[in-house]
Amino acid sequence: MPTKITDLKQDFTGGLSQISRFWGFPKGMGAIFAVLYLSPSPLSLDEIVEQTGLTKGAISTEVRTLARMGLVHRSSKLGDRKDYYEAETDFYTSIRSILKERQNSEFDRAVRSVAETLEKIESGSVSGDEAEIQFIHQRVQALQDFFNAIDSLAKAVIKLERLGIGNVKNILSILK
């Protein structure tokens, strides 16, 4: 039986909603992105309301975080005071801005707190059993090294974006 195009869109939207949730974002966010991504032209807030069934309020805030992550762009038409939104279609561009965004996040604050733990130990200002301190020192150091490696990898991905999509394969072959 033939699938109606509206059903197809709905399936797709459902899929992106799940993916969104998987990464810890609201499912509404995935739905909003999906609707924009499948639209050939930018959509106004009210059109998004119509197509997602969410309220203006929710969309207003979620579209803002999408914009902050570089996954959608806000624009406006001359002589029209509505805002229009469209999906970023170059995902590498998005990844880059997501990774940059991450710099200022809770995540990095936490990572930095590990670094501080390390500094405290190394400054010799920790009192307690010496062997235990040494043990902890070594473990925390290893974790710190790992974070640094991840950070380097993130930077590698950022560079990757400049080179285009096919080059992931190159990394693979370089590593084999």
Added chain:
Amino acid sequence: MPTKITDLKQDFTGGLSQISRFWGFPKGMGAIFAVLYLSPSPLSLDEIVEQTGLTKGAISTEVRTLARMGLVHRSSKLGDRKDYYEAETDFYTSIRSILKERQNSEFDRAVRSVAETLEKIESGSVSGDEAEIQFIHQRVQALQDFFNAIDSLAKAVIKLERLGIGNVKNILSILK
């Protein structure tokens, strides 16, 4: 003023809890891992209870998902019917098993649903405006390509683990 070793541990545990939450896991999971990671010897369930303040029930379930992700290992001592848990200290090993684990996850189910959308379009079984179908086809295809690229990257990281930590830097320089 000198920092007591117990305070240091607590700070560290707090940091990992936040990181855990950031990635969408319960903060308790981060705490459990932290406690195990800073312990020179495997801990029993009750010892984890003691050090985290969580209940046996919570730890029982969370330690299981940690084990599934390869972040902790369960072991037992002869003539002792307690289970003991210790942290995996090679993070590359963990990453590898997390990425493998992901294969069976909700995430991949959702990704597969995108692939199915694509198949429906390509089989010509979608009815509706032809230009719109073409447009959607092209967009969904692009997303699919992106997912494939991510998948390749994941595989690259899996290989990386074999090569040791310093090699992330190599990728970076290869790409520059």
Added chain:
DNA sequence: TACTACGTTTAGTAATTACTAAACATTCTA
């Protein structure tokens, strides 16, 4: 067999998060 020492499951609660509805603010138009 009964008792003890554990780990697991379950049913309920607390905390968090996503979302709605409606008030509000702002800017354009008449």
Added chain:
DNA sequence: TAGAATGTTTAGTAATTACTAAACGTAGTA
């Protein structure tokens, strides 16, 4: 200036998730 058309904020609700407390299952020990 009043009114209309928008986007934003806010206060409350619904849904989800993390966690607790306690019942349960199981296996070892007396």
